Amino acid sequence: MTIYALSSGSGISGIAVIRISGSKTGEVIKLISKGQLPRPREATVRKFNKINSSELIDEGILVWFTGPQSYTGEDMAEIHVHGSIAVVREILDQLSKVDDCRLAEPGEFTKIAFQNGKINLLKAESISDLISAETEIQRQQAIKIMSGKSSKKFNSLREHLLKILSNVEAKIDFPEDDLPEDVIENIKIGSEKIRKEIEIILNDQKVGERIREGFKIAIIGPTNAGKSSLLNYLSNRDVAIVSEIAGTTRDVIEAHLNLDGYPVIISDTAGIRESENEIERKGIKLALKRAEDADLNIILIEPKSVNFTGFLNDLMREKSIIVINKIDLGYTNINPQISKFNPIFLSIKNETNLDELITRIKDKLKNKFVSSNETLITRERHRQSLEACVQNLKHFEEKNSKEDFDKAAEDLRLATRHLGMIVGKVDVEEILGSIFSDFCIGK
Numbered sequence: 001m002t003i004y005a006l007s008s009g010s011g012i013s014g015i016a017v018i019r020i021s022g023s024k025t026g027e028v029i030k031l032i033s034k035g036q037l038p039r040p041r042e043a044t045v046r047k048f049n050k051i052n053s054s055e056l057i058d059e060g061i062l063v064w065f066t067g068p069q070s071y072t073g074e075d076m077a078e079i080h081v082h083g084s085i086a087v088v089r090e091i092l093d094q095l096s097k098v099d100d101c102r103l104a105e106p107g108e109f110t111k112i113a114f115q116n117g118k119i120n121l122l123k124a125e126s127i128s129d130l131i132s133a134e135t136e137i138q139r140q141q142a143i144k145i146m147s148g149k150s151s152k153k154f155n156s157l158r159e160h161l162l163k164i165l166s167n168v169e170a171k172i173d174f175p176e177d178d179l180p181e182d183v184i185e186n187i188k189i190g191s192e193k194i195r196k197e198i199e200i201i202l203n204d205q206k207v208g209e210r211i212r213e214g215f216k217i218a219i220i221g222p223t224n225a226g227k228s229s230l231l232n233y234l235s236n237r238d239v240a241i242v243s244e245i246a247g248t249t250r251d252v253i254e255a256h257l258n259l260d261g262y263p264v265i266i267s268d269t270a271g272i273r274e275s276e277n278e279i280e281r282k283g284i285k286l287a288l289k290r291a292e293d294a295d296l297n298i299i300l301i302e303p304k305s306v307n308f309t310g311f312l313n314d315l316m317r318e319k320s321i322i323v324i325n326k327i328d329l330g331y332t333n334i335n336p337q338i339s340k341f342n343p344i345f346l347s348i349k350n351e352t353n354l355d356e357l358i359t360r361i362k363d364k365l366k367n368k369f370v371s372s373n374e375t376l377i378t379r380e381r382h383r384q385s386l387e388a389c390v391q392n393l394k395h396f397e398e399k400n401s402k403e404d405f406d407k408a409a410e411d412l413r414l415a416t417r418h419l420g421m422i423v424g425k426v427d428v429e430e431i432l433g434s435i436f437s438d439f440c441i442g443k
Contacts, residue, residue, distance in 0.1 A: 002028065003112075004095045005104035006088055007442035013083030018091055019442055021109055025075040026064075028098050032079075032091070033062060040066045048081065051094050058087045072109055073116030110443055114424060121424035122151045125379060129212055131443060136261045137369060141211045145378060151423050153201075153375045157194055158419040164190045165412045172405050188397065191412070195393040198386050201375050205368070208376035209383075210295065214256060214265040215365055218294035220287055223271030225300045226325040229348045231255060231268040234358075252286050259358075262365045267294070295319065296364050298357075301338070302326045321360055327352065382422050389418040 002022025008015065020028055026037055031051045038044035046062040049055060060081035070076040081087050095101055107128070114124050126145035133139040144150075167187050219227045232238050235255040253268040267290050270283030291297050297320040322343035328350050344360060346353035377383050392415035399408035419425075 002098070002101045003104035003108055004028075004092070004101060005109075005442035006092065007078070007109075008083070011083075012085060016081055016083040016088045018079040018081070018088065018095075019076070019104075019109060020079070020095070021070070021072045021074050021076040021104075021112065022101070023075065024098065024100055025077050028095060028101060029062065029064065029077050031098060032094055038062055038064050040064050040069075043080075048079065048091060050090075051097055057090050057094070058082055058084075068116065068118075071118065072112040073118045074112065104442065106440060107443060120151055122154075122422065123148070127443070129378065131440065134256070135258050135263045137211055138263055141208065141376065141378065145376065150375045154419055154422050155425070157197065158416055158423075158425065160190060160194055161412060161416045161419065164194075165409065165416060168405055168409045168412060172409060191393055191397055195390055195397070198390050198393075201373055201377065202383065202386055202390070204371050204373050204377060206377070206383075207369060207371040207373075208378040209380070210368060211263065211376075212378045214263040215296070215368060216294045217264055217266045217296045217298060217361070218269060218287075218290045219267065219298045219300055220269050220291045221272065221300035222302075223273050225271070225302050226348045227271070227300050228253075228268050230298070230300060230323075230325070231266060233348055233351075233354065234266060252290055259365065260362060262362075262369060264365070295368060296321065296361070298323055298361075300325055303329065319364075321357070321364070323357060385418040385421050389415045392418065 002020065002024040004018060004020045006016060007019040008017040029037060032048050033046040034049055034054070035046065038046075041063070043061045043063050045059070047059050048057045050057060058081040060079060063078045063080070065071070065076040065078075067074040067076065079091065081091065092103070096103070110119070110124050110127060113119050114121065119127075123146055126142045130139065130142035130146065133142055164187055171184075219230055221227055231253065235257060252270075255266050255268075257264040257266055269287030269290055270280065272284055272287060275281050275284065299320055300323045302325050320341075322338065322341040324338070324343045324345050325348055327345045328347040344353060344357050346357060348354065377386070392411045396408050396411035396415065399405075399411065
């Protein structure tokens with residue numbers, strides 16, 4: 001099957017790039033350009049016509065790649081035309097008329113590249129991350145993963161496990177033959193060393209995931225404290241409805257921000273108070289859950305919020321900043337229980353001391369995006385595979401110490417499999433769909 005798609009952004013643009021890949025790519029090019037195949041890897045000016053007539057669609061650039069020296073490993077071509085909606089639509093329509101030629105699914109070009117051994121799963125995911133990068137730190141992380149250091153690390157750990165497994169299986173297959181004592185000892189030392197290396201990788205404070213997904217900040221507090229106003233100020237646009245009516249915000253409202261190069265997801269939540277309204281109670285439950293899951297909580301109150309101290313004591317941790325809003329109304333009688341949390345006094349209405357809040361947020365961010373690990377975990381599936389690998393190694397060490405080699409070998413095989421799943425060294429069909437569905441069509 002030959003696939004095609006618009007690989008550049010949709011909408012009006014100076015140039016549009018349409019990508020084609022598959023066994024019929026050469027035939028498709030001949031049909032739409034009414035000419036012979038150009039020399040590989042050379043940009044050639046061509047006229048692109050309707051397949052069943054000589055009617056001109058547009059004039060542009062054609063680049064022809066022969067497999068396996070292409071992105072997908074198959075015969076492949078790129079058609080560069082003017083970025084007109086009408087031109088792109090017509091060319092895609094003409095390609096659809098060719099037998100065994102269809103529109104590509106999201107991420108299908110990269111999926112084929114993986115299946116043809118052009119890239120591994122980690123690189124495929126880093127390509128998706130690079131396309132989605134909105135901040136400099138996200139771009140740097142995607143490039144770092146694409147460079148292959150993480151892949152080399154996981155492949156190296158897997159190869160060491162395979163070597164240990166071969167020694168264990170030798171002991172099982174030849175029980176009457178005495179293996180050298182140093183081989184038996186090296187089995188134990190080697191597995192423990194690999195387990196500890198993986199545990200160090202896991203102990204990363206989830207920096208890689210924070211960079212990729214965004215640092216989660218939740219604005220929480222009682223009703224009418226100014227939470228929606230703060231979200232709008234930080235976002236520099238009207239994201240949430242601001243009203244004097246208490247309980248306006250019922251659901252969680254999110255905004256994705258670039259705060260000095262750091263990716264941030266900031267959430268406005270329902271006001272915390274006692275309520276008989278079922279919908280509002282559900283909103284408050286969501287707010288408390290968002291506060292629990294957040295990397296940082298901005299607890300926003302006002303001088304009159306004297307009955308909020310009980311909630312503060314439950315929520316106040318290292319990951320929280322206390323903010324007292326509406327100081328323009330006066331704040332002479334601040335509860336001493338609140339003062340001990342080193343609050344920031346501000347007025348969103350008058351834009352007073354908001355710079356102090358932003359500075360405090362940045363200080364919290366700086367420490368959360370630093371890791372000494374060269375090998376970064378950027379996705380939950382990586383973390384789950386590594387955690388499962390550690391558990392299997394622990395089981396292996398326990399059984400190996402009892403010389404229960406048959407069962408120990410199976411634990412080692414499972415540990416090796418979990419490492420292989422990260423880079424795609426084993427059958428991972430069940431996870432391919434979820435990985436490549438995150439890509440845009442045409443990549």
